[in-house]
Amino acid sequence: MHVNHDRQVVPCYIMRGGTSKGLYFxxxxxPAEPALRDPLLLSxxxxxDDRQIDGLGxxxxxxxxxxxVSKSTRADADVDYLFLQVMVDKAQVSDAQNCGNILAGVGPFAIxxxxxxxxxxxxDVRIHMLNTGSNAVTRVQTPQGKVTYTGEAKIDGVPGASAPILIxxxxxxGSSCGSLFPSGNSQDLINDIAVTCIDNGMPVVLLKAGDFGLLGHExxxxxxxxxxxxxxxxxxxLQAGELMNLGDVSKKTVPKMTLISKPLHGGLLNTRSFIPHRVHDAIGVLGSVSVATACVLKxxxxxxxxxQNFADGSVEIVVEHPTGQFNVEMEVSGSANINHFTxxxxxxxxTARLLMRGEAMVN
Structure with missing residues (x-):
């Protein structure tokens, strides 16, 4: 952060990553210290403010x-990536989760x-996700050694087409909760509702829409x-958070709550995801991976x-959501036994797109 024409400013990119949009720094x-950094980001x-009318949200x-984003000192990564969720209606900033959509923009930003x-x-950009200590590799299109955002790849929830980014x-x-099934069970009963608590990149609680008198396509x-x-x-x-080793989640953005139902448009299953209090217009990247994992595990x-049973090997899971579908390709073994599942x-x-780069004015 520096002073420009008597104003405090921060160099900043605004990027769309997947079906999300955010500020990249x-x-x-x-500031490295959250006590100084978080008020700055809120400003x-x-x-x-529900409208975030006096800011960039x-x-x-x-x-x-x-x-x-910063250059990584790790041998297995090129950059380190910290994701922060800035609450809209509360003065809170959370680092309790990853974001796979915003991750899509990290590779282009780093280049x-x-x-x-x-x-x-x-x-290929090797990214160490600081929130959970796990890694990802994103493949960014760089013809003639320059990032391009133009291409023919389309993802549901985003209009138009862009260059593909493979993740x-x-x-x-277990990157957030310590294990794939943090409660130790493939199913738990909470308030007389059968749920599956799972963490394959994002802590998610799966619930049948029909158990709440819903059709699933609301x-x-x-x-x-x-x-x-x-x-x-x-x-x-709140109870699932304790079972998932997340403690008191009343002020946390995890776990996500995903209602599941039979597919409507030829996918494997249909979803509606609370994230956790608003309902996602699509489904989060890492949330979809956790959901897809639950699909293949008995x-x-x-x-x-x-x-439906799945054979070990490569499988493609098509997860429907309110604005389309999400295809997750997985390679698994031991799907018939949660104790030997890999x-x-x-x-x-x-896809991602650079929307703006410049200086954000600090209030």
Whole structure:
């Protein structure tokens, strides 16, 4: 942060990553101490305010996100990435989760900023995710050694087409909760509702929509307007947080709560995700990986719903959400036994776009 024409300013990129949008910073441009950094980010975003009218946020959790990137000292990574969720209506900043959508923009940002040298055709960027200590590799299109955002790849929830960004997640099982099934069970009963608590990159609680008298294809607006439903789901979430080794989650953004139902449009299953209090217009990247994992493992509430078995090896799971679907490619073994289950890789396609770069004014 520095002074420019008698104003405090912070160099900043605004990028769309997947179906999210956020502010991207070099770590060296922000205070390292959260006590100084977080108030600054709240000011830049315009929180707390439902509209975030006096800041750069978009008035929704999906557009109130931050990526902080630095060159990594690790042998297995090129850059370190810290994700921060800036609350819209509260003066809170959370580092309790990863964000796989914002992750999609980290590779291009790192190359644009000179943290990673671009190669011809494409550049693989090895990213260490500081929130959970796990790694991912993103493949960024760099024809003639420059990042391009133009291409033919399309993802549901984003209009138009962009250059593809391929993401491979490595060793993410239990990255937030300590194990894939942090409660020790493939199913638990909370408030007389059968749930599966799972963490393959994102702590998620899976619940059958039918157990709440829902069809599963309700719109996010319909679900958000149902106060009784929200109270029931939040009561389960608070108890699930304890079971998942997350402690008191009343002020945390995890676990996510995902309602599951039979597919509507040819996918494997349909979802509606509370993140945790607003309903996602799509589904989070890492959330979709956790959901897909539950699909292939016997004993989960998803497996009970679908009654479909998967052979070991490479499988593609198509997860439906309110604005389309999400394809997750997985390579697994031991799916019939949760004690010997191994996820060898989880990969998916995202896109990103640089929207603006410049200086953010500090209030």
């Amino acid at each position: 070099l770590a060296s441009d922000l 830049l975003m315009g929180s707390p 978009g008035g929704h959790p999906l557009t109130s996100k931050v990526a902080i 644009e900023q000179g943290l990673v040298a671009a190669k011809d055709n494409y550049t 491979d997640f490595l060793d993410i099982a 719109s996010p607006a319909e679900l958000e307007s149902d106060q009784s439903l929200k109270e029931k789901i939040e009561a389960i979430r 004993g989960t509430v998803v497996h009970d719903l679908l009654q 996820i060898h890789r989880a990969a998916l396609l995202r």
